[in-house]
Amino acid sequence: MAQHIELLTRLMPPHPGAGDTVDWGPLEQSWGVRFPGDYKKFIARYGAGAISDYVVIFSPECRAEDGAEPAFQGVEEETLNAQQLWSAKAPGGAGSDRVIVWGFDSSADILCWHVAGDDPDGWPVMVWNQDDVAWQEYPCGVVEFLCRVLDADFDECPLGGLTLWGNASPRFLHRDEERRLRASGLDPWTGELDPFAGMFGA
Numbered sequence: 556m557a558q559h560i561e562l563l564t565r566l567m568p569p570h571p572g573a574g575d576t577v578d579w580g581p582l583e584q585s586w587g588v589r590f591p592g593d594y595k596k597f598i599a600r601y602g603a604g605a606i607s608d609y610v611v612i613f614s615p616e617c618r619a620e621d622g623a624e625p626a627f628q629g630v631e632e633e634t635l636n637a638q639q640l641w642s643a644k645a646p647g648g649a650g651s652d653r654v655i656v657w658g659f660d661s662s663a664d665i666l667c668w669h670v671a672g673d674d675p676d677g678w679p680v681m682v683w684n685q686d687d688v689a690w691q692e693y694p695c696g697v698v699e700f701l702c703r704v705l706d707a708d709f710d711e712c713p714l715g716g717l718t719l720w721g722n723a724s725p726r727f728l729h730r731d732e733e734r735r736l737r738a739s740g741l742d743p744w745t746g747e748l749d750p751f752a753g754m755f756g757a
Contacts, residue, residue, distance in 0.1 A: 559698040560596045566705050567606065567725045572732060575602035575614045585617040586655070591668065591675040593698040594657060604729040606701070608744045609718035610666070612658045630656055637665050640683055646690055654681055657697055662686070662715025668697075682713050 575598050583589050603614035615630040633656040641654045658666035665683035669692060672678070680693040680700045693700055693713060703709055707721035719725060728736075728743055736743035 559696070559702050560593060560600065562702050563597075563698055563705075564600065566702065567727050569601050569727060570729070570732065573601050573604070573727065573729045574599055575729075577614065582615060582617050586615070588655075588670060589675045590615070591678060591696050593676070593696040597698055601727055602729045602731075604727055605733065606727050607718050607722060607725050608661070609716060610658055610660045610701075610714070612697075613656065633659065633665070634667075637667055637683065640665070641667075641681075641690070644688075644690060646692065660714050660716065661718075664713075664715050666697075684713070684715060686715050 577595070577598055579590065579595065597612070598614050601612070603612060605611045613630045613633070618631050634654065637654050637656050641652075645652070653670045654667040655670055656665060656667050660666070663685040665685075667681045667683070668675075668678040669681045670678060676696065678696070680695060680697060682691050682693065683689075684691055691713060693703075693709070695703065700713075701719075704713065704719050705722050705725055712720040714720070726744075733743045737749065740749055741747065742749040
């Protein structure tokens with residue numbers, strides 16, 4: 556676990572101000588599970604944001620109380636959507652297992668954990684590939700998965716697009732930094748003036 560977060564840091568150095576502080580105790584209590592250790596390290600070092608304007612990584616929120624709507628486009632809402640796909644098309648049948656979303660990409664692929672067993676560090680990554688309309692399992696954690704995508708170290712790219720596949724210079728932007736750059740009139744991914752700045756609200 557530790558070697559993968561250090562490798563990812565070398566491949567994709569976090570910018571100043573990246574990283575989120577999360578009170579994991581009440582959050583995990585609301586979900587009824589512990590979250591994987593490598594993911595917690597990722598959130599502490601990088602936080603919620605995007606990689607090369609292609610993959611978005613979530614920082615989770617506490618689940619909504621009974622009768623309340625989950626946060627818009629948050630982990631819970633996206634997990635509810637993914638769970639429907641899981642229930643319908645899980646490899647070998649879903650049974651009592653479930654998935655929790657940790658990210659998505661611009662190809663409409665959904666990135667999840669397969670919540671199988673009590674040890675979250677043993678949960679594999681599951682990718683809903685929108686092009687194949689199927690789930691694919693990768694027996695590794697989030698950080699190792701990202702490292703292997705950036706190193707092109709799977710038999711084929713797990714994602715629908717090749718933006719990160721073998722990418723030697725990936726860039727991470729925390730969501731707050733991306734918003735700050737957009738608010739200043741810059742395209743956060745090119746650094747150039749954004750011709751659409753201010754046209755669609757904040």
